[in-house]
Amino acid sequence: MTDTAARLRLKLADEVSSTGWHKALQMVPRDRFLGDAVFLPHEGRGDQWTPVRRADMDADDWLALAYTNETWVTQVAGVLASEAAGVVTGQPSSSSTYPGLVVRMLEAAEIAEGDKVLEIGTGTGYSTALLCQRLGNDAVTSIEYDPAVAARAQDAITGAGYAPTLVVGDGLYGHAENGPYSRLIATCSVRTIPHAWMRQVREGGTITAPMWGWMGGVAFAHLAMADDGAASGRFLRDDLYFMTARTHLPPPRPPLVRGIGETRETMLDPSLLQDDAALWVAQLAIPQAQLSWAEDTTFLVDVGTGSRADVHPKAGGGWTVCQHGPVRLWDEVEEAVKTWQEAGRPHQSGFGLTVTREDQWVWLGDPGGPAWRLPA
Template identity: 75%
Template sequence: MNPSFRTSQHPTWHRVRKIRGTSDKVLEIGTGTGYSTSLMCQRLGQEAITSIEYDQEVAVRARKAIAEAGYAPTLVVGDGLLDYDENAEYDQLIATCSVRTIPPSWMWQVRVGGTITTPMWGWMGGVAFAHLTLTEDGTASGRFLKDALYFMTARSHLPPSRPPMVSDIGEARPSRIDPSILSDETALWVAQLAVPRAQHSWREDTTFLVDVSTGSRANTRPDPAGGWTVYQHGPIKLWDEVEEAILTWQGAGCPHQSGFGLTVTRREQRVWLGGPGGPSWNLPA
C-alpha cells in the first residue's frame, strides 16, 4: 500500500472507520482523488468497493492513483445521484460530495439495515452530516453527526443564479432576533431549514435573503433607535420563517446539528429537532 494512504488524520478516514465487518459492500458517491476509495479498499477489500465519479477527467486521475496504491475496485464514470444497480444491494452508501436532499435512488440501492452517510449543504451555506439507516418500510432515518465535514456540492444541487440584492423593499417592522446570529454555523443551518429555497448574503451591516423561485426578499439592518429593522417583500415572509425557526432552536437550548435528525420517505424529507415527534421542517422536494 502507498504510505500516503496510511494516515488516520484525513477527514474521510473517520467515515471509513464506521463501516462494520469486512464483507460489507460500499457504494461511494464521488471518487475524487481516489484517496478515500483506497482507504476503503485497504480496510474492506477491493471487491467490496464500488465508486462513482461524475467528472471523466477526475475519474481518469483517480483510477491511476488507486492503481498505483495497489487496488482495483469497481470504478464507474457517471452521475452518482442516479441509479447504479450492478453491485447492489449495498450495505453502506457513503457520499464524498454534499447534497441538498437525499436522492431517491440512494434509498433503492441500500439494503434494509444498511446506511447512508452524506454531508448535506443548502443554498444559504448551512451544512450538516447525516447518517441514516434504511428500514423495512422503505424509509430511512437517523441523526446528524457531530463531525463538521462537507465536500464540494453535487452540481445538480447547486443554487440558481442570484439576482442583485436590493435594500429596504416592502413592509418594515422590528426584527425579533439579531441577524448577526446567522454567523453561527448551526444558527445558519436552522435558518436554512425554515427557508430552504432562499439564498443569503451580507453587505456591510445588512443581512439579505432572496428566494429566486418566488421573488420573495428580506433584508435586516440596525435601527438607529436600537434593535434591527426588517423589510420583507413577496409571497413568502422569509424573515418571519427564519425568526420562528431560530426562536424554536433557542428555546431548545441552541443544540448543535447533532441534536437534530432526518427522516426520509417517498413523500417527504423531514428534519426534526430532539426526536421524530419534535418541531420539524421539510426539505425541498
C-alpha cells in the first residue's frame, strides 16, 4: 500500500459519501482491479478504443486514473485491454463501473452485515471485493459468464486478499449450491427475471436487477420474495443499468426499409420515444421489437414475426406510419403510450413487476392497474 494509493482511496470514499460502504471503499485497492490496461475512446469515435497501459504511465498518474470516480472499459468486443495490440473496434463487453454507481447498486439492494449475497456478473471483481470486505468471504458468491474476464477477476480478487466463491458460467442460472441467498444483485442488465434466481433466494430475500429491453428502455427492479415462491416490487427511482447479459441481447436486425405495408396517419410524435419513461412504456407494448432512427424516420422491427413499422413526418403536420406483418407495432405503441399519458406520464418508478413460476408482468400504479406481460 502506497501513501498515494491510500490517500486516493480515502478521497474516493469521501466523494462517494456512503456511510455503510465507506470503509470498504477505503480498503479495496481499485487499481488492482483495472489490471494492466484500460481502453479509452479513440479520437472521439464511439466504436473505436485505444488501450492505455499502466506500464506506459507514471505510477501516480495511473493511481489517479484508477481512483477517479469514472467507468473504465476493460474489454471491447471480447478483447481485453491488456491483450490489445492497438485500436479495437466494437462495443464494450466488460468494464470497471464507476464506484459511485456500484455503491448505489449495493445500497439499493439494502445489503448489510449478516446477508448472504449472490452477485450476477463478477466483471473486474471490484464490487465482489467490496462485498467481501464488508460481509466476509463466506457470504459472497459471484458468477461471471466470460472465462477470460473471470480469470482476470480471480487474479485480482485473490491478489487483494479476498476469497469468495467464484463461478464461471451463465449467471442467469444462478448458483444453487450456495443458496438460499438473502440478497441477489445483478451487475448486468436483464430483459426478464430468470426463474432460477427465484428458486435460490429465500423467503423475505430480495432480487435487485437493472432491466433493459431490445428498444433500449431501462428500469431498476427491486423485488421481494414471498412465501409462495413469487416475487414482486416496484421499480426504483434510479435509472440505473449495466451492460446487458449476453444471452439477453437482441438478434441481428435486418436492413431498414421505409414504406412497406399499410399506410395511415398518426398523431403520436415518434420523438416522444426519446423520453426515457415513454420509451420504457413503448417497449412494454412490443418487447420483441427493436428501435432505430435514420434521418427523419423512426423504425420498429420485430425479427421473430417479420413485423415492421416506420414513422416519418407528413407534409402539413402530423406523421405517416407504414406497418407490415402480423403485429401492428405502432398500433401497440400508441395504445400503451396513451395509457401512460392518461396516468400522468409517470417515471418508471410508477410501475411495478410481479414474477411467478409461470409468468411475469409489469403493472402501472398498483398490481390491479394496466399490465403488460414480459417475454418468456
